[in-house]
Amino acid sequence: VEATLINVFVVPEEKEEEFLERWQATSKVFQSSGWLLEAHLHRNTDAGNTTFRFVNVARWASAEAWRLAHENHPPSEYEIEGVIGHPSIFEPVYDVYSDTMTEVRARTHWLAANHP
């Protein structure tokens, strides 16, 4: 079953560039595993709470594939001083659109729809 990974990162300002370099390198390794289906890294614009500098929302082949990939290749971005991640697999609960609100019973794959 495909799985949604969400990870919010604390990253000290002076470590942002190094973080981005390492995140890219890690993502390339995970890409080559075939288990990472897509990942979307976001940066905080500081319009609200500034605790988390970066957020990754990704789709993996399965929760087990995600776990194994990290066991085989622990992401080096965590070696940067001050970087703290909070990675876990999340399941959808509610999908809200401008005119509907749906409780999600079966897993939906809303992340999958936008491959270029």
Place this chain on the structure above:
Amino acid sequence: VEATLINVFVVPEEKEEEFLERWQATSKVFQSSGWLLEAHLHRNTDAGNTTFRFVNVARWASAEAWRLAHENHPPSEYEIEGVIGHPSIFEPVYDVYSDTMTEVRARTHWLAANHP
């Protein structure tokens, strides 16, 4: 400019039901404003880090619309004891697919592609 809101919530286990009820009520108010374009609430499966019980990934008409909506209607889920949110507007940095990795310069709307 459309804006991506990401909010990770700490929610005590015994408050989950109340949180979900209030989150739905808040979302209905924001729906009726016309500024909330979509929202996707996720629950932690506890496959990894368990700090954040729920994560909302949403798309708003603009960062300013998001700010104004919360000024007009402060979400009541924050009144629940032990609930802590970390809402902010995020911009895309990298989009990774199985065979490509793209640095995002212009804002993309990958969340928008899956309207049912």
